[in-house]
Amino acid sequence: MSEVKLMKGNEAFAEALIRAGTDAYFGYPITPQSEVVEYLMSQKPYETTGMVVLQCESEVAAINMCYGGAGAGFKVATSSSSPGISLKQEGISYLAGAELPALILNVARGGPGLGTIQPAQSDYFQATKGGGHGDYRLFVLAPSSVQEMADFVPLAFDVAFKYRNPAMILSDGIIGQMMEKVTLFEPIPRRSLEQIEKECPWATTGKKPNRERNIITSLDLDPISQEKHVMKLKEKYEKMQAELRYEEINTDDAEYLIVAYGSSARICHKVVSIARKQGLKVGLLRPITLFPFPYKRINELANKVKHILVTELSLGQMVEDVKLAVEGKVPVYFYGRTGGAIYTPVEILEYLKTKL
Amino acid sequence: MITYKDIIKPENLVYRRTPLLTQKTLSFCPGCGHGTVHRLIMEVVEEMNIQQDTIGIAPVGCSVLAYEFMDIDMQQAAHGRATALATALSRLMPNKYVFTYQGDGDLAAIGTAETIHACNRGENFIIIFINNGIYGMTGGQMAPTTIPDMITTTSPYGRDTKIMGNPLKITELVAQLPGTCYVTRQSVHTPNNVRKTKKAIRNAFEYIKQKKGTCFIEVVSNCPSGWRMTPLQANKWMEENMFKHYPLGDLKVPSNENVKQ
Numbered sequence: 298m299s300e301v302k303l304m305k306g307n308e309a310f311a312e313a314l315i316r317a318g319t320d321a322y323f324g325y326p327i328t329p330q331s332e333v334v335e336y337l338m339s340q341k342p343y344e345t346t347g348m349v350v351l352q353c354e355s356e357v358a359a360i361n362m363c364y365g366g367a368g369a370g371f372k373v374a375t376s377s378s379s380p381g382i383s384l385k386q387e388g389i390s391y392l393a394g395a396e397l398p399a400l401i402l403n404v405a406r407g408g409p410g411l412g413t414i415q416p417a418q419s420d421y422f423q424a425t426k427g428g429g430h431g432d433y434r435l436f437v438l439a440p441s442s443v444q445e446m447a448d449f450v451p452l453a454f455d456v457a458f459k460y461r462n463p464a465m466i467l468s469d470g471i472i473g474q475m476m477e478k479v480t481l482f483e484p485i486p487r488r489s490l491e492q493i494e495k496e497c498p499w500a501t502t503g504k505k506p507n508r509e510r511n512i513i514t515s516l517d518l519d520p521i522s523q524e525k526h527v528m529k530l531k532e533k534y535e536k537m538q539a540e541l542r543y544e545e546i547n548t549d550d551a552e553y554l555i556v557a558y559g560s561s562a563r564i565c566h567k568v569v570s571i572a573r574k575q576g577l578k579v580g581l582l583r584p585i586t587l588f589p590f591p592y593k594r595i596n597e598l599a600n601k602v603k604h605i606l607v608t609e610l611s612l613g614q615m616v617e618d619v620k621l622a623v624e625g626k627v628p629v630y631f632y633g634r635t636g637g638a639i640y641t642p643v644e645i646l647e648y649l650k651t652k653l
Numbered sequence: 654m655i656t657y658k659d660i661i662k663p664e665n666l667v668y669r670r671t672p673l674l675t676q677k678t679l680s681f682c683p684g685c686g687h688g689t690v691h692r693l694i695m696e697v698v699e700e701m702n703i704q705q706d707t708i709g710i711a712p713v714g715c716s717v718l719a720y721e722f723m724d725i726d727m728q729q730a731a732h733g734r735a736t737a738l739a740t741a742l743s744r745l746m747p748n749k750y751v752f753t754y755q756g757d758g759d760l761a762a763i764g765t766a767e768t769i770h771a772c773n774r775g776e777n778f779i780i781i782f783i784n785n786g787i788y789g790m791t792g793g794q795m796a797p798t799t800i801p802d803m804i805t806t807t808s809p810y811g812r813d814t815k816i817m818g819n820p821l822k823i824t825e826l827v828a829q830l831p832g833t834c835y836v837t838r839q840s841v842h843t844p845n846n847v848r849k850t851k852k853a854i855r856n857a858f859e860y861i862k863q864k865k866g867t868c869f870i871e872v873v874s875n876c877p878s879g880w881r882m883t884p885l886q887a888n889k890w891m892e893e894n895m896f897k898h899y900p901l902g903d904l905k906v907p908s909n910e911n912v913k914q
């Protein structure tokens with residue numbers, strides 16, 4: 298049954314994992330996402346759905362446990378925050394190379410280095426441009442509410458299995474820590490081993506007499522066949538464009554467009570309503586998927602507006618993609634706070650007004 | 654006159670290549686112990702009739718291509734992380750047989766944390782640890798298990814323990830952890846030792862069947878190429894030098910009353 302609850306974003310994500318029929322979660326504590334593993338341990342899903350929950354020795358171990366489970370066709374997830382996500386990068390690259398589905402949540406914080414435990418959006422490049430080594434991409438979703446922290450879990454798994462590719466939910470300390478009302482979707486049962494073997498004929502669940510052995514690897518020493526493999530990945534990323542998602546607010550008659558994602562989009566939603574009250578025709582485009590990115594739609598909107606403002610809780614990362622999309626048609630401005638500092642709607646509006 | 658046709662009869666068969674090894678020619682250097690251990694594992698899997706239920710994991714190292722030779726489902730792991738993969742696999746499929754096959758650089762340097770924590774949790778899988786005292790795949794660099802004064806490409810004047818640290822006896826270390834149920838050190842350089850190693854592998858698979866916890870088999874092995882020796886020289890050198898640091902035998906066996914026969 299669907300249920301309405303007041304929850305933190307991290308808890309909603311964890312509850313959604315159980316409800317989505319996740320087979321295993323592997324994590325390591327780090328602020329501001331430790332509630333994920335804490336919540337799972339408190340709910341003991343291993344006694345109800347049989348889901349494996351393990352606090353691992355490190356983020357490196359956690360992501361490689363995901364690789365092992367994913368290689369056998371199981372629905373596996375891990376979560377961390379920025380420094381821990383950096384540690385997972387080799388494993389994420391292996392997942393992509395071996396074409397394995399897995400869900401990774403980043404509840405991002407300010408950096409670089411140990412940085413701060415306060416929220417930031419400075420892991421955009423890492424999430425959308427590869428992050429680890431080699432030619433690969435992740436499917437990246439950016440939630441801007443506690444509701445989406447829950448709803449994106451089954452969505453991310455669906456896309457991950459459809460394309461056999463790791464998916465990332467790029468959140469931040471604001472969305473992870475804030476409490477909101479959330480309507481929880483109805484639980485989906487975990488798949489049986491027989492179902493997994495049917496749906497994932499590539500899974501290493503033990504070689505049956507009626508098939509060849511299954512091998513999970515990202516190794517191919519021959520450059521020509523490695524190139525072929527990477528080209529196949531490229532085709533997959535092109536097909537993944539079909540998963541593009543974005544949201545528009547007051548863009549119909551907008552003279553000024555703001556592009557923001559995640560927690561920043563939430564703040565900019567407020568900017569739009571204050572601006573509208575003051576008679577300023579401001580609209581908002583919120584990319585929901587960061588990969589694929591709504592280049593085309595932004596390009597279309599660039600034909601209609603006077604300028605575009607990108608706001609991010611970083612020194613400016615997504616702004617590069619917006620500039621690529623705009624192709625110089627209109628000026629693209631950037632307003633950011635970083636290192637864990639957060640802007641207010643008024644602060645952003647004041648900046649926007651200096652550019653009128 | 655007796656011809657070969659009179660001899661090749663089922664009743665005269667004393668040995669055959671296990672069908673669980675693929676037709677592919679092994680890529681190991683002549684005389685290398687890796688191939689022998691590959692064969693032994695597959696023979697045990699065949700004898701126990703558990704091909705359908707066995708999943709192997711080979712991380713980076715000379716044995717990274719194990720999946721080309723073993724006719725079972727396999728995963729290739731990142732350097733050092735085989736026991737993390739195995740943890741997930743054995744927890745998600747508790748009735749399957751999961752084993753890792755790791756070199757010393759992999760298991761005792763970059764993967765030390767994963768090794769110790771998997772053993773400490775008592776994960777129900779087998780770790781086959783090939784200790785050749787060197788990084789074979791990358792061309793003969795010093796390993797954590799390289800013995801004092803041994804020459805490698807990164808200890809060209811011999812391992813100076815004052816500067817480079819001491820050989821890590823990780824097998825002694827994991828034997829102390831409550832999660833391991835069976836810890837043994839073997840070799841495959843003589844027919845007798847090959848038989849003992851095979852027995853050890855069989856024991857380990859039986860303990861896994863009984864869900865007794867982590868089984869850890871170290872095989873002290875050679876690396877003729879990395880050691881810059883002929884296979885015969887390598888085996889002799891191993892006996893005379895490696896065994897002093899890595900004495901063969903069981904370090905831990907399950908107590909009898911716990912063994913359900």
Ligand SMILES: Cc1ncc(C[n+]2csc(CCOP(=O)(O)OP(=O)(O)O)c2C)c(N)n1
Pocket residue numbers: 713714715716732755756757758759760783785787788789790791796
């Ligand atoms: C992260 C990472 N670091 C380094 C390497 C390079 N590398 C490949 S195999 C290896 C060492 C292998 O030695 P060992 O584990 O002892 O196995 P052997 O080749 O001797 O059988 C190294 C350092 C790698 N593949 N990945």
Ligand code: SF4
Pocket residue numbers: 680681682685686687715785789790875876877878879
């Ligand atoms: S380099 Fe050494 S360990 Fe690797 S195959 Fe050759 S002899 Fe064996």
